[in-house]
Amino acid sequence: MNQSLGDRVINRLIGLHARRVLARLRADARRAPVVQDRLLMSFVRANAASDYGRAHGFASIRGYGDFVRHVPIQGYAELSPWIERVRRGDVRAMFGARQRVRMFAMTSGTTDRPKYVPVTDRFLSDVQAGWRAFGIKALTDHANCFGRPLVQVTSPMDEARAPSGVPCGAITGLMASVQYKQVLRYYAAPLCVAYIPDGLARRYTIMRLAVPRDVGWMVTASPATVLQLVRTAESHADTIIRDVHDGTLTDDMAIPGSIRDELMPRLRADPVTARRLETIRQRAGRFRPMDYWRLGFLGNWTGGTMGLYLRQFPEYFGDVPVRDIGLLATEGRMSIPMADGTPAGMAAISHTFLEFIPVAERGSVAPTVLRVHELHEGEEYFILLTTSAGFYRYDISDCVRVTGFEGLVPLIEFLHKGDHVASVTGEKITEHQVVQAFGEAAAAVGADAVEFVLAPAWSDPPFYRLYVERGGAAETDMQRSAKLARGVDTQLARLNMEYASKRSGGRLGPIEGVAVRRGAMAGIDGVRATRFRRANEQFKHQYLYTRPGEDDELLTWVDAASRRVEEPALSGARKEA
Template sequence: MVNLVLSALNAVTDLTKANFIKKTRRTAEVQERFLLRLLQAHRDTEFGRKYQLGEIKTVDRFRDRVPILPYSSYEPFLERIANGKQNILTADPVVYLTLTSGSTGKKKMIPTTRRSQNITRQATLTSMGFLTAALRSRGQQFGKILLTNSTQQWGRTSAGIPYGPASAGVLSMDKWLYGQFFAQPYETLQVADSSARHYLALLFALQDPLMRGMLANFPMLILRTCNYLEKFGEDLIHDIETGTIANWLEVEPELRLALEQRLSANPVRANELREILQSEGKLTPHLAWSNLSFVACARGGTSDFYFQRFPTYFNNTPIFGAVFSSAEGMFSIYHELDDDSSILALESGFFEFIPQDQWQEEQPKTLLATEVRSGERYRILTTSYNGFYRYDIGDVIEVVGFYEQAPLIVFRHRQGGLISSTTEKTTEAHATQVMQAVQQEFSLLLEDFCMTLSENDFPARYLLNIELANGYKLEDPQAFLSECDRKLQAANTHYEISRKDPIPPPRLRILAPGSFAILRQRQIEKGIPDSQLKFPHISEDRNFLSGLQVQQEVRLPEDEA
């Protein structure tokens, strides 16, 4: 029965993908039609009446009539929506309020309606259609997926509207659909404790040697699941053998009971895993699931830094980006394995692009999807059924080509996600490019890194804070620092110019093991969901790394006098 359901869903995703491809051949028409239908649907909302959306009949008129507004302009509307007022930003009732992670600033509240959720589902199914086709071309197949995202909502507003992270809303509203793809029972994702949730998801997934994929929001979270598999290997095997759940896990009693009823002893599978553990000394996804076909997580931006560690756990298993999205909207759909580019999600929103020469303007001139140029970077605006219009989320993307008439885009970094000692504007993309290269050059793996600025120098010097991965040693830290400095100058011309004068030489700080785990825990304690952690690799916050143990500080020869 399960295989029949999965086969039927695969057929649906194939059809959804085929329909999407047809529409990429009519990009301008599809985008205009989406916008005009949305404006008509929302014309009688409070926002629609204010900006006379019902009178807008062309894209140009829309851009003239509706201004680009910051989130603060939407806050008064959102407060009233949270209190139960309807027909404010959307014509459809708001059924869920997504709270952004707040990892890059203040938490934001994003309305979700059934219609906006349906659009998200459609894009997800399209992505799965592309994934299935890509796997077939390699002689592989799509199948059950391990997911560890929490589905716990955080509460309800005074009007009874549930609120919480995006993944909790998406998964709970389409519980049956997404549940068909899980390698573990849905109840595992309802467990509040993060360690217990990961353990239970792994426990059930390990029962199935034919599991095909792993899914997480970000590659760092995939690596964390791998660490849990290594850490709890013996315990997991014992529970599989006996059909029990470790009594030391923090699991809500009702969920423990429900999951125990779903679990049965599997000594044959336990013996298979024990033999792997004894012969290899550890459990990894590639060893535990020999049929693993893909890993799905965010691509672009700083992801490549973490991907360097993937072969340790996944060998050459391909990586799929799935969708490029945020709480504010769905932006693009991935179409290939091991590829950072993705196709603009033509029916998920109406998109505009702000070219770089307009980034400082309060009301910049924008380009449409068919007007952008390959090789150029833009800030992306979205208008969608969640009630935001011409909304600038601050993401910088690069157009790298076209799929039929639709732009292929790659996420590069967030606007404002940079550091400057003077005016050089070093971005996360610069920092990640450098750290990827030096890791390879020095045959080194880092647990993580973060570039910050010194407190007591003027102009401030760059501080490169790194934590070595377990088992690695940096033999020549001064040469490492020198190469980082050289490569950063090559990556960022403005840094190269300012580095000659007035920026002083950078310093390397080697942090004690476990330092970045402490930083991530600090983020969680601030209320950021563990499934939405986006760890910054550059920070202008001079106190960001405060309290961490520096094992060694390294200077360049010119800085030692």
């Protein structure tokens, strides 16, 4: 891309700023306890005059010890009454003077209602700072991406309204709306695309705008979204190439007229690029980013269950490196990755106050609570957050492992959600274990299925069902699901001693392999992802269901001939209830 003198000057200034940000990040790592102490007290002082602050004695808190004595560990249920007051317009319920709530970021909860996170000016600034640190380090490591377009996915910030009239939606929408124009010009898709209701039409529009450009990097939360985008482009290659040639946006997609009008200035006839794309497709026999883009890196989650999606990346991207975007949620950012190819990142100590509970003590009356500099490499912990959104000692239910240290700051990688643990007879299997077991079982039988679900079922004895989408003839699918069930059963016994004990003792029956009709997982995930928000870019497929009966909807996708109970590698018979 040819840059003007003004662009070169601005990029030079950005480079200087990047070096300062990275230097500050490393300096903070050397004095982590001091940085965290100051951050905590700034949160406390800012909201000492709020109703929540008065109820919890913020005015008398002088340090971490006082904070722990005054503020209990809590979940969303405990914060919800205070948040509801803010949603009704009573900002002083949680926040001090001269603070405003710009929106409520919505995320799915463990109940049938969404969770709402108040986004103040400071919280927005903190979120932006975390993304800025991620982007600066990633672009410093991949300088060939600097000044080139990026593909990112944004969702609306105003999908609903609180009783006070404040918008509720995705914080990505707010961030895009206040982004610098100099940065927005590099976004392949403008903010208005987020308001296309139809998912396929939205993905098509993003790729219609992005494919002709010299895209340098893609950033989105879930790798599943990345795969959806590139598969949409490949399955609609003819239409995209024709649209590029003619400077149009196909009428076959359900795109509102107002959004079409807003996109028109970006659509110009480009026969030269269209011919290049057609030549690429003819030569490669496919229509993949590895052929039409020069990507420097991909940014998305890689930890926990995400590895199953990453195995498909080489088919579309070749050997393009992947940079984890960090452990982050609507409630706040917890890590900033510093290298490609690892889910681990530096604990985000500059804008989030972090505490950790050893895995073995979670749920106990008085668990040991550790600070960032008190952790041990190789150990696993659950995280507590305190942020400028008014969340204090918030149990976000994320389990992490410490993989090392940068100065006094731990490098942490996400393993699984704490509520993604199934235990019908005390086996306590985690989603992380299930994903690992399935990956090894699939490799052993040469299966490339990605979407699956393991769900507990009541019987005598209870057992688990492994749902795998059908890929061919019914008999072949039955055999494949049975082999995978046996493999997962064996691997879970290897990974989890309690599971092995329950299986060998007959307290758990063998896993039942079930082939479901193609599209089942996507259909159910689509309903779950949009339960509270039309477009949820942070939605994660759930590989482990934790309650018997939770798979009732999946059972409706099963043909009677596609179920078979196979004797597993471990002993233990089952009598159907």
